[in-house]
Amino acid sequence: MNTKLMPTVLITGATSGFGLATAKKFAQHGYPLIITGRRKERLQKLSDQLSPITDVFFYQLDVRDSEAIKTFTQAIPDNFKQVSILVNNAGLALGTESADKASLDDWHTMIDTNVTGLVNVTHSLLPILRKQASASIINLASIAANWSYPGSHVYGASKAFVAQFSRNLRSDFAGTGVRVTSLEPGLSESEFSLVRFKGDKEKYQQIYNNADALQPEDIANIIFWIAEQPAHININSIEVMPTSQAWDNFKIIKHP
Template structure:
């Protein structure tokens, strides 16, 4: 069975929306995430639409990633789409108040985790006549804002790593895209706000933010392009979001 889609972080947000959309089109799915109960339920929900294989996975653990890929069932070994969606932001405090442990977790997940999964699947992807790697970056990769510090830096890595992969894979059938969403409504922000629902509601109330389904639709469109087309990077914001003036702090006269 060919044309399998491998999705990290499939239990919520963009990953969950992608799983549902690709299932509707009959793509065989390899669903991974850290919440096994959610994966099992999702596999049960989608199993009537397409073949599904699922496994608990911590992308930060390189050996666990390598073992999972090596042990894929025979009819799921030919991965032609990788959606590197697993990632997180922790905290909105300025750098001088941020927790070092949060910084390490973001780097381990957003950078190391993405590298682990990509490296493990490149052999399979490179064997396909047409393949796609979709790396979920962020507008934070391109535009700084207060409280972004390590999160934005980690997403800048994702964007640059995607471009570098393109250089190495040119002439093969593997296409690489850095997808860079702006304000998006999902569990992602609840995690960032440490479960503070009030803070979440204040951010998203009446904002008409991007929804996970919007991002899934974009990803499916990227994958569906003719084989000779590569979408290098794509930045997308809701119409309610735009840039603002530079911050200028004026000194008081002594």
Template sequence: MAKIAFITGATSGFGAACARLFAANGWSLILCGRRQERLETLRAELAAKVSVHAFVLDVRDEAAVKRAVAELPAEFADIEILVNNAGLALGLEPAQRCDMEDWERMVDTNIKGLMYCTRAILPGMVARNQGHVVNIGSVAGTYPYPGGNVYGATKAFVKQFSLNLRADLVNTRVRVTNIEPGLAESEFSLVRFKGDSAKADHVYQGTEPLRSEDIADIVYWAVSRPAHVNLNSIEVMPVCQAFAPFAIHRES
């Protein structure tokens, strides 16, 4: 019987790339996202290769998450891999000028949505004494940058939550990995700048950033390690990116 992977935010970027790679390796897939048309297109593409159960889901809705997991068809119930990919950044303004609604949406998606999905699926993994939670974090959870304020803080939560999950699961064979990408070209910047393609394109101008396929490859490599191996975190940047120097303001 094929193993089962549950991927959130599957309609684009890292999520879609993960879905395609897992399908290429024979995994059955549970795919969710907020954009129904894209989700159906992806389902139709992959259903020719593997079993796919796809549905529209906003991970910010705790009741909807619980209901979706509880109502999974029997053949999709034994989830082996959870890829908590759904997340976003909004805006790049300094904290004193940020939109509070943007902050709340990032917290609700990047933190609460990840918690809701993990809490709904983790008990089954523990009961079967088998599974792997893969959280998509960010280098922004470790290294601050101007305008990163709440986005970076949400990814710092993902980092620490991942480590604390392993502390709780130490007497089980359930694994937890936090993947922390740096500069990666997907719809990330287009979402951050609310559809402003000129601003989004400028982020990657003159660079060779990571691609969604690079992150999917890392996710799949992590979950493919021997069962006794747990990769706590994987930090990855393109070679064109490095750590910023300390910022110093000098009076003129």
């Protein structure tokens, strides 16, 4: 496939989880990719893996650093500058303790990444996206944006920002060809969760054993479907959970 005829996809947080699976999904369909993340060695490995099937430009980037994002935007090679799909995936959750026991540093890190990072990247890319005949911004929120549960405190609040920011962008760009979606996954099994538990594999296993949680590939498939919709269709938001999860304080019903 001639990738020069395909719109470029920019994915933040592409070194693991949803971002990694999404990069692989779009590459399989011939989309040229810009992949970013904080871990350069992982970006290099992913680029080496995907380059035989599509064009890839990778860039080590911390979305919390607004000046670094400006530099990154200017450094995008000419043949990748027609970014039409932005997947704002970079984000994290830290801790599951109640608010009175939570770390203030963790709170700041979640705000800086999930809120400030999202704003930094979006603001920097909007001039490029607005130049395209059709463009998509797909923001990774969470069911925590819509529903409270113990231990969610700042994480849920930061994802509520993502969801509302998406709606507000949608209002700003109605009729312009720029589409905006808030994607809100429930229980998902990935490195993201292990980070939240700060490497505690026992706690991780307690949550995920027999829970049949969403997998990164599930979310990647949904992201790809959103991006592939005809230009006149905007998917405003999608909330998705595994069938083992519902709204009873997100209790997990485990299979025997």
